[in-house]
Amino acid sequence: MTLKLNLALQGGGAHGAFTWGVLDRLLQEPDIEITGISGTSAGALNGAALKAGLATGGAEGARENLEWLWKRIGAIDDSNLPAWFGLTQTRAISAALGNSPMFAMTDAWNNMFSPYSMPVISNPLRALVEELDFKRICASVGPAFYVGATNVRSGKARVFAGNEISADAILASACLPTLYRAVEIEDPNTGRTEAYWDGGYTGNPPLFPLYDAELPDDILVININPLERDAIPRTPQEIRNRINEISFNTSLLRELRAIDFVSRLIDEGTLTEGRMKRLRVHMIADDALMNDLSVATKMMPIPAVLSRLKIAGQDAAGAFLAKHKADIGKRSSVDLRAMFS
Numbered sequence: 362m363t364l365k366l367n368l369a370l371q372g373g374g375a376h377g378a379f380t381w382g383v384l385d386r387l388l389q390e391p392d393i394e395i396t397g398i399s400g401t402s403a404g405a406l407n408g409a410a411l412k413a414g415l416a417t418g419g420a421e422g423a424r425e426n427l428e429w430l431w432k433r434i435g436a437i438d439d440s441n442l443p444a445w446f447g448l449t450q451t452r453a454i455s456a457a458l459g460n461s462p463m464f465a466m467t468d469a470w471n472n473m474f475s476p477y478s479m480p481v482i483s484n485p486l487r488a489l490v491e492e493l494d495f496k497r498i499c500a501s502v503g504p505a506f507y508v509g510a511t512n513v514r515s516g517k518a519r520v521f522a523g524n525e526i527s528a529d530a531i532l533a534s535a536c537l538p539t540l541y542r543a544v545e546i547e548d549p550n551t552g553r554t555e556a557y558w559d560g561g562y563t564g565n566p567p568l569f570p571l572y573d574a575e576l577p578d579d580i581l582v583i584n585i586n587p588l589e590r591d592a593i594p595r596t597p598q599e600i601r602n603r604i605n606e607i608s609f610n611t612s613l614l615r616e617l618r619a620i621d622f623v624s625r626l627i628d629e630g631t632l633t634e635g636r637m638k639r640l641r642v643h644m645i646a647d648d649a650l651m652n653d654l655s656v657a658t659k660m661m662p663i664p665a666v667l668s669r670l671k672i673a674g675q676d677a678a679g680a681f682l683a684k685h686k687a688d689i690g691k692r693s694s695v696d697l698r699a700m701f702s
Contacts, residue, residue, distance in 0.1 A: 362392065363392055363393075364392055364393050364579075364689040365396045366396065366577070366581050367396055367399070368411075368504075368580075368581055369583065370408050370566055371401065371404050371565050371566060371583060372609070374403060374660055375659055375661070375663075375670075376403070377402075378431055378666075379585050379651075379670045379673055379674040380403065380674060381427050381428075382674020384427055384583075384674075384678075385671065386674070386682070388420040393689075395411070395504045396576055397507075399566045399571055400534070401508070401509040401560035401561050401567070402534050402559055403535065403585075404565075405535065406430065406486070406535065409498050409508075410426045411427060412497065413494040413498050414427065415503050415504065416502065416503050431671070434489070436664055436668045476539070476540065477542060498526055506526065507566075508522075509564040510560040511558045512555055513538075513557060514556065516563070518563035519560075520564075520569075529546050534557075534559065536558050561608075562609070562612075565609045567612075567616075569616065572638055572640070580641070583646070586606045586609050587652050588614075588646075588648060598655075602655070620640045623638075623640075644694075650670075
């Protein structure tokens with residue numbers, strides 16, 4: 362029996378290599394079919410590579426395309442990682458980067474100067490994004506694909522789909538306003554040029570496009586922004602990072618709360634089953650690892666760290682499949698009510 366899944370891919374800079382590992386492991390399951398993808402920032406980039414790869418060569422084509430993407434970003438081959446290089450070394454590199462004078466100066470500069478007070482700085486991802494196969498990314502065949510961004514003027518989420526998805530749409534989804542000028546894209550409905558920032562502010566990622574009646578009822582969220590941190594942030598950098606994590610998770614939690622609310626109405630008989638979808642929610646995350654990493658490794662792709670994150674993603678996906686694969690198509694594997702209590 363084919364197990365159909367919609368994927369919700371969070372953004373989180375270079376930590377999106379964790380999602381690469383999750384996807385690589387899922388694509389090795391012959392009975393899992395990916396039917397819908399919603400992504401923001403790094404999640405949008407992963408989603409674009411995933412969809413284009415599926416269109417050209419099925420699951421193996423998608424794995425190859427994702428590997429091409431992350432090797433272009435800087436990852437090294439897993440087999441080239443020294444045997445001693447593990448999570449302890451990954452955490453040590455993250456701490457060293459976060460405490461380095463160079464990163465401190467860069468962080469201070471970004472908080473003192475606006476991108477509009479300096480010459481235009483092109484997003485270093487642009488050249489890579491423009492190499493993606495948008496003919497296949499925008500095609501109606503294969504999984505439905507949605508890219509989330511934030512409209513600067515209205516503060517509302519904008520979801521790009523179909524032929525609306527372009528290099529600019531993906532770059533808009535990943536546009537951090539302290540680093541880059543807003544990405545301007547013409548709205549075909551109004552003819553007005555709108556400015557966009559990172560989609561994480563309004564949907565990380567947006568789940569509502571996956572509620573479509575033609576899509577299956579199972580949504581797998583790949584979460585790379587920790588929902589909880591045990592340690593209280595103390596340095597200015599740690600405080601800003603936690604503020605961003607909370608704000609980037611707020612929209613996701615709001616949509617998960619709405620899904621739980623609809624399920625409760627159906628359970629109570631207040632809402633007739635069939636009038637609205639009873640969605641089943643699953644999640645793959647590694648909050649323990651993400652708690653030990655810093656904002657520096659989000660911003661600065663270190664080859665060995667990217668490859669280590671991929672391995673962590675593969676391991677997390679393997680653990681999910683061992684414990685919850687049988688739940689797909691039958692029940693949620695996330696206790697949403699416990700999450701909000």
